[in-house]
Structure formats: structure tokens, C-alpha cells
Amino acid sequence: MLGKKLIKSLIIILAGLVIMSCIVFYAFAEYQGSEWKPAPEDLWKWQQFKGETIYVATENTPPSVGMLGVIEDFEELTGMKVETTIDIMDSLKEKIFLDLKGDTGRFHLNYAQPGPIGCMVAEYWVPINKFIDVRTGKSLMPDLPDVPDIPEGTILEEAYSPMHVEGGCKFFDPTIWYGLPYDTAMGIIFYRKDLFEKYNDKFIEIYGKPLEWTDDTTWYDLYDIGKFFNDYVDEVEYGLGFHSAQNWPINQSYTAMLNAWGVKKGGFAEIENRLLGSRSPGPYLSDPEDYKKAIDCVEFMKKIEDISHPDDVVFDWNELATAQAMGKIAVQWNCGEFAPYMEDPERSKVAGKIGYGVSPKGPGGINGYEIGCSAMAINGSLPLREQKKAFLYLLWTTGPVAQYKAFEAYSGTPVRRTVYDEARERGWNWTVDDHRVVGVYLEVQERQMLKYPEGWTSLKIPTYTKYLEITGSELTKYITGKTPTAKECVDNMIERMNKLHGIK
Amino acid sequence: MTKVLKKVYERIVAKVPWYVWWIVPGMVILVCITMPPFIWMIRMSFYEIFLSPTRSDQFVGWLNYAKYFSDPDVLEGWRKLGIYVGSCMGLQMGIGFGIALLVNKSKYEGQLLTLFLIPMMVAPVATGYLWRLMLHSSYGMYHWLLMSIGLVGKGGSLLSNPGTALWAIIIMDTWEWTPLVILIAVAGLKTIPKSVVEAARIDGATKFQIFRDVTIPFVSPALLIAFLLRFMDNIRFITKIVSTTGGGPADATKTISMYLYLLCFRQFDLGYGATVGLLLLIFTIITALVLTNVLTKYIMARKGRAV
Numbered sequence: 001m002l003g004k005k006l007i008k009s010l011i012i013i014l015a016g017l018v019i020m021s022c023i024v025f026y027a028f029a030e031y032q033g034s035e036w037k038p039a040p041e042d043l044w045k046w047q048q049f050k051g052e053t054i055y056v057a058t059e060n061t062p063p064s065v066g067m068l069g070v071i072e073d074f075e076e077l078t079g080m081k082v083e084t085t086i087d088i089m090d091s092l093k094e095k096i097f098l099d100l101k102g103d104t105g106r107f108h109l110n111y112a113q114p115g116p117i118g119c120m121v122a123e124y125w126v127p128i129n130k131f132i133d134v135r136t137g138k139s140l141m142p143d144l145p146d147v148p149d150i151p152e153g154t155i156l157e158e159a160y161s162p163m164h165v166e167g168g169c170k171f172f173d174p175t176i177w178y179g180l181p182y183d184t185a186m187g188i189i190f191y192r193k194d195l196f197e198k199y200n201d202k203f204i205e206i207y208g209k210p211l212e213w214t215d216d217t218t219w220y221d222l223y224d225i226g227k228f229f230n231d232y233v234d235e236v237e238y239g240l241g242f243h244s245a246q247n248w249p250i251n252q253s254y255t256a257m258l259n260a261w262g263v264k265k266g267g268f269a270e271i272e273n274r275l276l277g278s279r280s281p282g283p284y285l286s287d288p289e290d291y292k293k294a295i296d297c298v299e300f301m302k303k304i305e306d307i308s309h310p311d312d313v314v315f316d317w318n319e320l321a322t323a324q325a326m327g328k329i330a331v332q333w334n335c336g337e338f339a340p341y342m343e344d345p346e347r348s349k350v351a352g353k354i355g356y357g358v359s360p361k362g363p364g365g366i367n368g369y370e371i372g373c374s375a376m377a378i379n380g381s382l383p384l385r386e387q388k389k390a391f392l393y394l395l396w397t398t399g400p401v402a403q404y405k406a407f408e409a410y411s412g413t414p415v416r417r418t419v420y421d422e423a424r425e426r427g428w429n430w431t432v433d434d435h436r437v438v439g440v441y442l443e444v445q446e447r448q449m450l451k452y453p454e455g456w457t458s459l460k461i462p463t464y465t466k467y468l469e470i471t472g473s474e475l476t477k478y479i480t481g482k483t484p485t486a487k488e489c490v491d492n493m494i495e496r497m498n499k500l501h502g503i504k
Numbered sequence: 505m506t507k508v509l510k511k512v513y514e515r516i517v518a519k520v521p522w523y524v525w526w527i528v529p530g531m532v533i534l535v536c537i538t539m540p541p542f543i544w545m546i547r548m549s550f551y552e553i554f555l556s557p558t559r560s561d562q563f564v565g566w567l568n569y570a571k572y573f574s575d576p577d578v579l580e581g582w583r584k585l586g587i588y589v590g591s592c593m594g595l596q597m598g599i600g601f602g603i604a605l606l607v608n609k610s611k612y613e614g615q616l617l618t619l620f621l622i623p624m625m626v627a628p629v630a631t632g633y634l635w636r637l638m639l640h641s642s643y644g645m646y647h648w649l650l651m652s653i654g655l656v657g658k659g660g661s662l663l664s665n666p667g668t669a670l671w672a673i674i675i676m677d678t679w680e681w682t683p684l685v686i687l688i689a690v691a692g693l694k695t696i697p698k699s700v701v702e703a704a705r706i707d708g709a710t711k712f713q714i715f716r717d718v719t720i721p722f723v724s725p726a727l728l729i730a731f732l733l734r735f736m737d738n739i740r741f742i743t744k745i746v747s748t749t750g751g752g753p754a755d756a757t758k759t760i761s762m763y764l765y766l767l768c769f770r771q772f773d774l775g776y777g778a779t780v781g782l783l784l785l786i787f788t789i790i791t792a793l794v795l796t797n798v799l800t801k802y803i804m805a806r807k808g809r810a811v
Contacts, residue, residue: 090750094769101555101772120555120772246752247770310660311641313753323642462556465771476754480666 031159033418034404036149038077045145049389050079056393057085057096058111058376062337063183063412067397070405074396082393089248093117093465100124103381108390112179112377114168116248119277119464122171125178125377131391132156134177144391147180148399149418159400160415161449166275167458168373168415174276179375180398181415185335186445187256187369189213190321190342191225192330193355195235203228213357215367215451219260219300222331222360226307229330240308241320241332244301244479247472249316252370253333254301254471259457261297262364263290266459277460284497285490293364298478299486305479313476325350333359335372339441340411356444359455367452373415408432413445420446463500470496548778555772568779578780581760588674588759589738595678596734600685601727607686608693617690624683632747635676639663666756669749673757676744681737685730692726693719724803731799732792739788760784 038046058064064086071082085107087095093116099106100121112118112125132139137147137156150156157165164181171178196211203211207224222240229239243249255266265271267290270282285291305312309329312320321338323329325348336356345351359369376397378390396402403414404422414420420442428439448455461467470493478489498504549568551561572578607616626634638646641661650656662672696719704714742762745751751758751766758766764784768777 090770097555097772123557246750246754309641311664314661314664314749319640319642326642328642466773469766469771472752473755476752480754482666482754 031151031400031418031421032149033400033416033422036400038145038148042145045143046078046392048143049392052389053081053083054108054386054389054393055083055085055106056109056376057087057092057099057107058109059089059092059113059374060086061183061185061335061372061412062340062410063185063406063414064111066406066408066410066412067402069409070402073402073405074393077396078392080389080392089113089116097121100379100381105379105382105386108379108382108386109393110377110379111182112168112375113372114171114277114374114458114460115464116468118171118178118375118377119460119462122178122377124380126380126387128169128177128179128378128394129175131388141388144388145395148395148401159417161417161453163275163371163449163453163456164373164415166273167371167456169375170276171460172277172279174273179377180394182374182376182398183372184374184413184415184445184449185337185372186413186448187252187333187359187371188336188441188444188448189217189357189359190324190332190334190339191355191357192236192350192353194353195229195233195330196355199228199233202232206232213355215358215361215447217357217360219257219304219360219362223300223304223307225331226304230307233330235327236330237328238307238309239330240304241315241323241329241334242304242308242312243315243317243320243333244305244308244312244476245314245316246476247468250475250479251468251471254298254475255457255459256359256368256370256455257297257301257362258294258368259455260360260362260364260366260368261293262362262366263293263297264457266457267294268459268461271461275456275458277458279462281461281501283501283503284494291490291494295486295490296363298475298489301475302479302486313480324354335413336441336445337411337413339438343438356441358444358448358452367448367455368457369448369452369455371456371458373456373458411438414442466500467497470500545778545782548775549782551775553774561775564775568776571776572779572783577755577758577763578760580755581758581763584670584757585739585759585761588670589735591671591674592677592681592738593731593734595674596682596685597727597731599678600682600730601689601723603682604686604689604693608690613690617687620686621683623680624687626680628680628741628743629747631676631680632744635672635679635744636663636748639672663749664753666754669753669756673744673748676748677738681734685727685734688726688730688733689723692723695726696722721803728796728799728803732796735795736788736792739784 058067064084068084068086071084075081085092085095092111096107096110096117097120098104100110110117110121110125112122128134131141131144132147135155137150137159139146147156147159150159160181164184165177166174168181168184169177169179191213196213200211203209203225206228209221211225211228226239229236233239243253258267263285265274267285268278268281268283269287269290270280271278285294309315309320309323311323315323317335317338320329320332321334321341324332324334325342327349339354339356342348342354343351359367361367376394378387378394380387382390398415400416400418403416404419406412407414407419407423423439423442426439428443430439459467474483474489474492474496477483478486483489483492550563550565552564552567553561603620607613607620610616623631635646638644639661641647641664644661647656647661650662656662662668700718700722701714704718709717740761742759742765745757745759745762746765749757751762760780761784764777764780767773767780
């Protein structure tokens with residue numbers, strides 16, 4: 001009897017000790033962030049390809065430009081040389097597609113922008129599941145290191161946001177990771193906070209509401225703000241800057257607004273998982289409610305465009321940011337990574353005058369936005385040895401040190417959560433080398449990402465590039481007056497999209 | 505075997521002029537470089553080509569050709585190409601020849617020619633980007649000039665208006681390539697025999713009659729070369745469209761050549777793109793042959809009468 005009681009007590013005590021040790025263990029399972037260094041016993045894994053070269057193809061946006069500034073760290077750590085081809089999206093796409101389809105093996109690593117690149121060529125890339133346990137980040141090969149800075153007991157996905165992993169690294173299949181998250185350009189609002197303060201009273205007088213930007217500000221409020229600045233404020237030429245250049249920019253505006261209007265999955269109702277996409281998206285705007293909302297949304301796009309800067313139909317991301325930096329626009333919706341440019345007194349007339357906010361809410365009650373959340377992926381046609389070389393760079397460039405340093409060098413859009421934590425600790429804004437490093441947009445970006453995850457559409461279909469052409473062509477025709485009505489514009493898109501997918 | 509070789513030598517080899525053999529190696533290399541891709545392109549036009557490694561190319565027969573003749577973008581593309589080529593040719597030939605007449609035998613002919621040739625030395629893609637910057641509504645000098653004289657309204661640049669975007673590109677092309685026409689026309693003007701001009705003057709011909717009946721016929725062969733060169737380039741080149749508008753706004757600058765580029769290198773619809781490319785090539789060859797034949801006969805006839 002006593003023996004049984006003793007055994008029971010011992011079991012309970014043991015269980016308690018195990019639970020306590022787990023709690024203690026997890027409490028001390030902290031990320032190292034930018035302080036992370038490879039363990040001495042792992043150095044040989046990083047340095048096994050000393051003297052060799054790897055070739056990377058990536059986009060000419062701040063995250064990659066920033067990465068160029070810190071590439072010496074990787075070269076010093078590994079003894080490898082990195083040759084980076086950096087280009088605009090269309091040319092980059094061309095180079096990557098020709099390399100993969102032609103099997104020339106020119107690039108070890110590709111920038112894996114989900115829509116224009118990943119949807120089309122993901123199957124050419126190496127599943128990262130081959131090298132690591134995607135749950136824990138532990139290496140599956142004895143000669144390769146683990147994913148940096150994943151404390152024991154934590155899962156790999158937690159080092160990023162779940163959205164980045166699902167939306168950036170996976171294509172159609174929920175189990176395969178085609179890369180690791182690399183950057184996350186995100187649409188946020190840039191507004192002239194100085195003019196908002198100055199003209200608040202007048203705005204209240206005319207519109208009966210304050211001139212401010214909150215998480216609940218809607219697209220209709222944005223229209224009122226734009227009209228107000230056009231009609232009553234001489235300090236700026238135009239109230240709004242709105243992306244409506246053919247194909248990529250206007251598509252980003254359209255997809256974000258469609259989502260804000262409550263049309264899910266980019267209008268393809270049959271897609272099961274909005275972040276994974278589908279090889280067979282089904283008919284476009286087949287749901288009658290979605291159809292009505294799309295017409296309303298497109299009509300509103302024209303209304304917004306009519307009061308926006310007239311060159312929006314040709315401006316790319318940089319040019320729209322430049323227009324605001326020169327003081328010509330009061331409010332723009334653009335990628336957060338342009339904030340440093342706006343805040344640099346040497347390049348911008350509006351440094352210190354910009355406020356940042358989450359994307360506007362639509363009638364669907366959603367703050368719809370677009371992200372260029374991209375992974376970095378490894379060319380699968382290369383021999384295993386070359387893939388391993390590429391894998392080392394992948395680990396480093398998506399790791400906490402490179403992400404933090406690249407952000408500090410050029411203010412990009414980091415994906416590692418530790419960068420956001422470190423920025424938060426430093427109060428979001430600090431100065432480096434006399435250039436103001438803007439972290440405040442990171443706060444807005446993080447809030448948008450974590451508080452409004454349903455705002456992102458991440459449309460992934462194998463015919464994405466043709467989808468871009470169809471929507472770009474039809475929307476710009478309507479916006480410039482060549483197509484008379486929004487209904488005709490939407491009907492044209494439906495007809496062409498369904499024809500593309502063989503749907504009658 | 506020796507008899508066969510002897511016969512081949514006597515009937516073919518011995519009759520070929522000796523200088524032809526010097527260009528045979530070059531011709532062989534040219535054929536080897538150009539023919540296989542051309543044949544492959546014809547093959548591609550009968551297939552649907554998939555980018556994905558898990559799907560092999562699918563034979564679709566004449567489907568791509570049927571799609572071509574029912575594609576509204578194709579008709580629109582040809583219409584825009586017609587406007588683009590027609591306007592560029594008219595402006596470049598007219599302005600080029602006019603400047604050549606003024607420059608030829610002028611006091612500062614050498615210096616003026618050097619000045620006029622500068623735009624031609626700029627790479628086409630650099631020309632596109634340069635003009636894009638100059639026409640930019642935020643900081644472009646040309647935009648400011650055009651606004652100052654009231655030719656454009658506040659804000660909108662020429663490139664952002666579907667009605668003016670194609671014309672802006674025509675002006676860019678004219679700026680860059682009129683110097684080539686000037687150069688060729690000046691060379692042609694120098695071939696006019698002085699004796700013929702003198703004879704016409706002695707016979708009492710007016711300046712206009714000398715220009716119409718002597719100058720034009722003698723310079724026409726040179727102008728024909730300039731015309732053909734520019735015609736072939738205008739049909740094919742899309743550099744300025746790519747570097748300025750990308751085919752927009754609202755497809756305003758999406759000529760058939762630009763559409764071909766978008767199909768092949770943006771959408772990667774290589775099968776249909778091969779069809780569009782092949783038909784564009786056939787059109788270009790036929791048009792060039794017809795123009796060359798017709799214009800050559802006309803020029804030779806007029807030159808004969810001039811002499």
C-alpha cells in the first residue's frame with residue numbers, strides 16, 4: 001500500500017519536474033537576433049566551399065539593395081564570392097524564366113516573387129524540405145547547418161509571420177516549402193501629417209469629420225481627403241497618388257481594393273486556400289455578389305484616379321514616391337520600403353512631414369493591401385553540391401543578422417520577427433551614419449500584418465502573367481476613358497479570363 | 505565516284521566565279537546560326553509551350569494561327585504599327601532630306617553634319633530613358649517647356665495620355681534616326697553629276713525644275729536605301745516603347761512588335777508568340793521585296809529620263 005502511494009507520488013513529482021523544466025526551458029528559449037553567430041563547431045559547414053562563387057538573381061528594391069551592402073559579412077564567413085544580378089521585375093522574370101526553362105544553370109538562387117515568378121516556375125526550385133525539417137529548422141544533412149537562431153522548442157514558422165511562410169514560400173502544395181522568406185514589400189499609406197494638422201479645422205467645416213488617418217479610415221474617406229486637397233490646398237498639386245500604371249502597379253491596386261470590397265481570393269471563388277493558390281482557379285467572378293462588388297470597386301477606382309496625379313498611369317513605384325518626395329502629392333499608397341527615401345532630407349522635400357498608416361478599409365470591412373512577400377529559392381537543375389552552396393547563402397540572407405543589417409543599411413522590409421522586436425526596443429526610429437533610418441513604417445507594417453492578415457490576397461495561379469496583362473489592359477482602358485462603363489470593363493475581364501482557363 | 509565528282513566540278517564548281525568561294529564559309533556559318541532557330545520557331549508555332557517542367561509541349565496544329573486571326577490585340581497592334589511606321593517614315597525622310605539639302609555644300613557642312621549626327625550615337629534604350637526623364641511631369645525639362653507654351657496641361661505628361669503617348673515615341677524615334685537619313689541623303693546629293701545640272705541650267709530650267717527632274721532622280725537610290733533601312737528598323741524595334749511606356753497607357757503603344765515581346769517575354773506564351781513572330785517576319789519580307797522592286801523600277805526610269 002505504502003509502496004503504491006510512494007510510486008504515485010514519485011510519478012506526480014517527476015511529471016511536475018518535467019513540466020516545470022519545460023516552462024523554464026521555454027522561458028529561456030530566446031532569439032539572439034542580430035547578435036546571432038554560428039557555433040564554433042558549425043564553422044566548417046559554412047566554410048566548406050571556400051573560394052567558390054554563387055550567382056543570385058534578385059529584384060532592384062531596397063531589401064536586395066540593402067543586402068548588397070552587407071554581402072561582405074557572408075563572404076567573410078564562408079570565403080565564397082557572391083555575384084548578384086539585380087534588375088527590375090520584368091527583366092528579372094525574363095532572365096529567371098530563360099535560365100530555368102533553358103536549363104542553363106546560370107543562377108543558384110532566384111527571387112521568388114509569388115505572383116509573377118513563383119506561380120509559373122516553382123516546380124523548378126528545390127523543396128527546402130530536402131535540407132531541413134521545416135517544422136524545427138534543423139538540418140537533415142550532416143554537412144549543412146541548421147536555420148540560424150531557431151531556439152530549441154520553437155518552430156521555424158514562428159521566426160517569421162505565418163503569412164510569409166504560407167504566402168511566400170508555398171505554391172499550391174501546403175507541405176512543400178520552396179524557399180525561406182526573404183522580403184515583404186507591403187502597401188501602406190503615406191500622408192502629409194503637417195498638412196493634415198494645418199487643415200484639420202477647414203476639413204471638419206466642409207466634411208464634418210476630422211482630417212486624420214486611422215485603421216478605420218475608408219477608401220471613401222480617402223476620396224474626400226484627395227478632393228479636399230485638390231480644391232482647397234495650394235501647397236500640393238494633387239491630393240492623391242494612386243498606382244494605375246498598366247499591368248503590375250494597377251493590378252496591385254485592383255487586387256487590394258477587391259479584397260477591401262469583400263471579394264475574396266482575387267475573384268476566383270473556387271480557390272480553396274487564398275494563400276496557397278490553385279492550379280485550377282475556376283471561373284472568374286462567378287459569384288453574383290462578387291460580380292456586383294467588382295463593378296462597384298472598378299467604378300470607384302476610376303473615381304479615385306480622376307482626382308489623382310494624372311501621371312499615375314505611367315508612374316512606377318519609385319516615380320510615385322518621388323512625386324510625393326517633391327511635395328506634389330498629399331497622400332499616396334505605396335510600398336513601405338520607400339519611407340527612408342521620404343525621410344531623407346538630402347533627397348526629399350518632405351522629410352519629417354510624413355505620417356504612416358495602414359491601408360484603407362473598404363465596404364467589405366477589410367483593410368485590403370498587397371504584399372510582395374517573396375522568398376529566395378534554389379535552382380533545382382543544379383547538382384547537389386551547387387544546391388548546398390546556394391543553401392548556405394539562403395540561410396544567411398534570410399537569417400536574423402543579414403535581415404537586420406540590410407535593414408539598417410538601406411531600410412528594407414525585413415521578414416525575421418527579431419528585426420521588428422529589435423526595432424521596437426529602439427523606439428522604431430534611429431539614426432545611422434547621419435542618414436535617418438526610418439523604422440516607424442515598420443510599426444505600421446507589423447500592425448497591418450498581424451492585426452489584419454485577411455487583408456492580403458496573395459493570388460497564385462499558373463497563368464498569373466496573363467492575368468496581369470488582362471487586368472492591366474482592361475482596367476487602364478476603363479480608367480483612361482476608352483471603355484465607357486465599369487460593367488463593360490469587368491465583363492471584358494471575365495470573358496478573357498475564362499477563355500484563358502478554358503471555361504465557357 | 506570519280507566520274508560523278510568530275511561531272512559536279514564541270515557543271516557547277518567550274519562555272520562559279522572565284523570570288524564567290526571567299527564568301528561561302530561566311531554564308532555557311534550564317535545559315536547554321538539563323539536557320540535552326542527559324543525552323544524551331546516554325547515548329548513552336550504549332551505547339552502550346554508550357555513553362556512548367558512537369559508538362560511537355562502539346563501539339564495544337566493550326567490553333568495558334570486561328571487564334572491570331574481572331575485576336576483583337578493583333579488587329580489593334582497592326583493599326584498602331586501602321587501609324588508608327590507611317591509617321592516615322594514620313595517625318596524622318598522629309599525632315600532628313602530637307603536638312604540634307606540645306607547642309608549640302610553649305611559653308612559649315614562638316615560641322616553641321618557632326619552636330620546633327622550626335623543623336624544617332626546615343627543607344628536607343630538610353631534615348632528612351634533620356635526622353636522619359638525629360639518628359640517627366642515632376643522634373644522633366646521638356647514637360648516644363650511644353651507647359652510654358654501651353655501645349656500640355658498641368659500635371660499630365662505626353663507619355664501618360666493614351667492620345668499622345670505614341671506620338672511622343674514617334675518624336676523620340678525621329679529625333680534619333682533622322683540624322684541617318686541626313687547622312688545618306690548628303691552622300692546621295694554628292695553623286696549628282698555637275699554636268700547634268702549645268703546642262704539643265706543652260707537649257708533654262710528653273711531651280712524647282714532642276715530639283716524635280718535632276719536632283720530627285722539622282723538622289724533617289726540613296727533615299728531608297730535610307731527608306732528601306734528605317735522601314736525595317738521601325739517595324740522591328742521596340743526599345744523606346746519598352747523603356748518608356750511598356751505598351752501602355754491603356755495599350756496605346758502596344759504595336760504588334762510590342763505585343764510579340766509581351767507574349768514571349770512577359771507572359772511566356774512561346775507557342776502563340778512564335779506564330780505572331782513568324783507572321784510578322786513574313787509580312788516584313790514581302791513588304792520589303794515589293795517596295796524594293798516597285799521603287800527601284802520607278803527610280804531607274806526617272807534617272808534614265810534625267811540623264
